[in-house]
Amino acid sequence: MGEKRKIPIKAGYFTIPENASDPPRLLGSRCQRCGEHYFPRRAICAKASCLAEDLVDVELGPQGTLYSFTFVHMPLFGSSNLEHMDGYGVGQIDLPEGPRVQLPLAGRKEDYYIGQPLIAELDKLREEGDADVVIVRFRPVAEGGA
Amino acid sequence: MRDVAVLGVGMYRFGMWDVPNAVMAREAGLAALRDANLSFRDVQAAYVGHIFAPVMSAVRVMKEFGLTGLPVQHVENASATGSAAFREACLQVAAGTYDVVMVLGFDKMTTMIQQSTQGTAPENMEDAILPAAFFALWATRRMYERGMKPEHLAKIAAKNWNNGALNPMAQRQPQEPMTPERVLRSRMVAWPLTTMMSCPMGDGAACAIVGRADLAKRLRPDRPVVRVVASALQTEKYAPGHLFMGPIVGPAQMTIDTAAQAYNEASVGPEDLDLVQVHDAFAIEELEYYELLGLCKPGEAEKCIENGDFELGGRIPVSTDGGLIARGHPGGPTGLAQIWETTLQLRGEAGKRQIEGARIGLCHMMGGGSVCVIHILQRD
Ligand SMILES: [Zn+2]
Numbered sequence: 001m002g003e004k005r006k007i008p009i010k011a012g013y014f015t016i017p018e019n020a021s022d023p024p025r026l027l028g029s030r031c032q033r034c035g036e037h038y039f040p041r042r043a044i045c046a047k048a049s050c051l052a053e054d055l056v057d058v059e060l061g062p063q064g065t066l067y068s069f070t071f072v073h074m075p076l077f078g079s080s081n082l083e084h085m086d087g088y089g090v091g092q093i094d095l096p097e098g099p100r101v102q103l104p105l106a107g108r109k110e111d112y113y114i115g116q117p118l119i120a121e122l123d124k125l126r127e128e129g130d131a132d133v134v135i136v137r138f139r140p141v142a143e144g145g146a
Numbered sequence: 147m148r149d150v151a152v153l154g155v156g157m158y159r160f161g162m163w164d165v166p167n168a169v170m171a172r173e174a175g176l177a178a179l180r181d182a183n184l185s186f187r188d189v190q191a192a193y194v195g196h197i198f199a200p201v202m203s204a205v206r207v208m209k210e211f212g213l214t215g216l217p218v219q220h221v222e223n224a225s226a227t228g229s230a231a232f233r234e235a236c237l238q239v240a241a242g243t244y245d246v247v248m249v250l251g252f253d254k255m256t257t258m259i260q261q262s263t264q265g266t267a268p269e270n271m272e273d274a275i276l277p278a279a280f281f282a283l284w285a286t287r288r289m290y291e292r293g294m295k296p297e298h299l300a301k302i303a304a305k306n307w308n309n310g311a312l313n314p315m316a317q318r319q320p321q322e323p324m325t326p327e328r329v330l331r332s333r334m335v336a337w338p339l340t341t342m343m344s345c346p347m348g349d350g351a352a353c354a355i356v357g358r359a360d361l362a363k364r365l366r367p368d369r370p371v372v373r374v375v376a377s378a379l380q381t382e383k384y385a386p387g388h389l390f391m392g393p394i395v396g397p398a399q400m401t402i403d404t405a406a407q408a409y410n411e412a413s414v415g416p417e418d419l420d421l422v423q424v425h426d427a428f429a430i431e432e433l434e435y436y437e438l439l440g441l442c443k444p445g446e447a448e449k450c451i452e453n454g455d456f457e458l459g460g461r462i463p464v465s466t467d468g469g470l471i472a473r474g475h476p477g478g479p480t481g482l483a484q485i486w487e488t489t490l491q492l493r494g495e496a497g498k499r500q501i502e503g504a505r506i507g508l509c510h511m512m513g514g515g516s517v518c519v520i521h522i523l524q525r526d
Contacts, residue, residue: 040391046384067387068290070282072336087337090279092287092389100387102283102394109337114290 005131006122013040014136015059016122023062023120024136028099029055037097062120063141064093067100071109093118093138106139117141147411150239150374151359152523153246153366154182155486160317160350160474162256167196167203167351171252172210174351174479178248182355183365186211189355190244192218195231195251197477207252225425226379226513227251228352229481233377233519235356245358251479252351280393280515281428282336288430289338296338298451299429300326303343305457306426306465310472312458312498315483317348317474343429345470352482354489372492376412376522380404395431396515401438404518408508409440412522416440419462419522420504421491423484425512426469432456435510436464458499466491466499481519484509492525 006016015025028039033052036045039060045052071087089105089112105112106121118138125133156177158170179186189211194204204220221231228251235247288294307324310316324342332342362371382388382400409415416439424439426432433447441462442450450456456464467473467487470480488507490496496504509521 038390042390046388046390048383068283068287070279070286070336070338072279072282073334074336087334090283090336092283094387098386100389102280102389102392114287 004127006134007128007131009125009133009135014120016134024122025059026061026095026101026120026136028058028060028097030058030097031055037095037099039095039099039101058097060095060097060099064095064101064118064120064138066112066114066116066118066138067092067094068114069105069109069112091118091138104135104137106137111140147236147240147374147377149359150236150356151362152354152372152374152485152489153357153362154178154180154184154353154355155482155489156181156353157315157479157483157486158252158351159315160348160476160479160483162317162347163254163349165349167252167254168207168210170349170351171207171250171353174252174353175211175248175250178353178355182357184246184355187214188246189214189216189248190246191216191235191238192248192250193231193234194218194220195222195227195249195478195482196220197222197224197227197253198257208250223517223519224514225427225475225477226481226511226517226519227478229484229509229511229519229521230379230513230517232354232356232481232485232521233379235354236374236377236521239356239358245361247356249354249356249482250351251353251482253477253479254349255347255476256349279336280395281430282339284395284434285338285428285430288433292445292448294433294448296330297326298433298448299338299343300329300340301451302426302429302432302456303329303471306429306432306469306471307342309458309466309499310468313467313473313487314497315486316468316472317346317350318468318472339428339430343471345427345475348474348476350474350476350479350483352479352486354482354485369493369495371526372489373524373526374521375414375524376408376520378404378407378411378518378520380407380518382516394515396512396518398434398438400518401435401510401512404520405439405510408520408522412506412524414506414522414524416462419506419508421466421488421501421507422462422464422510423466423469423487423508424464424510426465426471427475429471431512432465432469439508439510458501463501466496466501481509481511484511485521485523488523492523
């Protein structure tokens with residue numbers, strides 16, 4: 001019962017670890033001039049005071065802190081794949097490197113509170129041939145560490 | 147913004163209509179021309195606001211009025227489309243390029259949604275977050291930081307529904323007074339936002355004729371001149387915590403900065419305003435904009451809502467025509483519906499919604515969380 005091959009919904013946003021129990025890492029950029037980190041990757045630093053073009057690729061996360069969250073109860077724009085009976089979660093998560101990301105949350109509303117430590121995981125969106133198309137979402141860090 | 151006035155305004159009632167864009171646009175445009183005491187022959191240029199537009203729809207729809215050879219420009223900036231088109235027209239009049247310009251906004255949101263739901267699965271990371279969610283994220287954070295309760299949002303929404311009941315152009319016109327309790331009981335969209343705290347889908351059109359202020363007096367000596375005394379448009383500036391992926395509500399600083407620019411240009415402050423229209427696609431937005439526009443101090447929105455400060459008859463009425471929540475938000479025309487309402491209020495022609503002696507009004511729209519447009523109108 002080997003794991004199916006995983007392919008990201010879109011290349012360049014996150015890693016797919018070889019070991020399935022490892023968390024994925026978000027793929028971002030760091031400005032070599034001012035040190036600011038960005039997700040997703042970008043070519044030019046966004047700070048008006050910098051605008052440097054010497055950004056390098058970096059891996060971000062996989063842990064973060066919950067800044068805000070909601071659970072959505074209406075499928076819209078065809079995204080019913082992410083819908084659960086109790087709605088599906090969306091969170092804004094502050095990564096330790098600085099960027100705030102906005103991504104789906106696992107589980108139920110009762111699982112979450114602002115300020116909570118979260119960790120990234122892969123979530124299967126759909127099957128495509130012999131592969132699973134996956135997206136990144138966050139879930140609470142398990143009791144006693146990740 | 148010197149010497150620019152709103153010469154006329156017109157609307158095609160917002161709602162769910164089996165009527166083509168061209169017909170709604172024509173009706174709104176003709177109403178505005180009649181209101182201005184002008185004929186289409188007098189219009190020297192047109193700026194058209196339309197979202198999800200097929201190629202050349204602005205030019206095509208303008209042919210409904212006749213083929214006079216006038217220059218036509220299509221402006222699009224998401225929800226701020228109508229406001230952005232209005233700004234372009236005002237700038238051209240201020241620059242002396244034209245004396246009379248038509249600004250026309252129209253949309254059929256029902257068709258837009260059909261077009262954008264043809265795919266059945268998210269195709270990229272952006273699609274993973276739905277519009278219903280991103281304002282809810284703002285609300286959750288506000289509850290955490292400021293102790294806001296869903297009841298505050300329900301009170302804002304109920305106010306707007308009740309204002310809509312007084313506006314013949316509003317999409318939602320409740321037959322009985324709307325209560326916060328009923329708003330809270332409606333279906334949950336994205337916790338803590340319910341359907342009745344959210345704007346409806348709809349269709350509609352709105353038009354403003356802008357021109358040289360001296361023309362306003364000459365064309366309609368029977369009523370006060372309504373001047374455009376500020377037009378400000380800004381996009382985001384980078385700040386820590388900025389979101390680069392997925393739909394966003396936009397950084398709070400963007401509204402603060404755009405408002406500061408508008409107040410400065412008009413030489414007025416928030417304390418001078420008699421009424422305000424905001425982008426209240428969801429009730430949490432209106433609450434945040436009370437503070438970001440300076441209508442109350444940071445952290446005091448909840449208390450002011452409890453006081454009824456923003457209701458008709460309150461200290462500074464907001465979303466007097468029902469706002470996006472009740473008047474509706476078809477897209478392209480929404481910013482022009484705000485101009486319609488503010489112009490009528492400043493002329494003293496707003497019927498049961500009339501704010502006694504209204505002299506200065508502000509219109510605020512957000513586009514895709516990345517653009518803020520603010521206009522200030524002032525009666526002579
Ligand atoms: Zn930099």
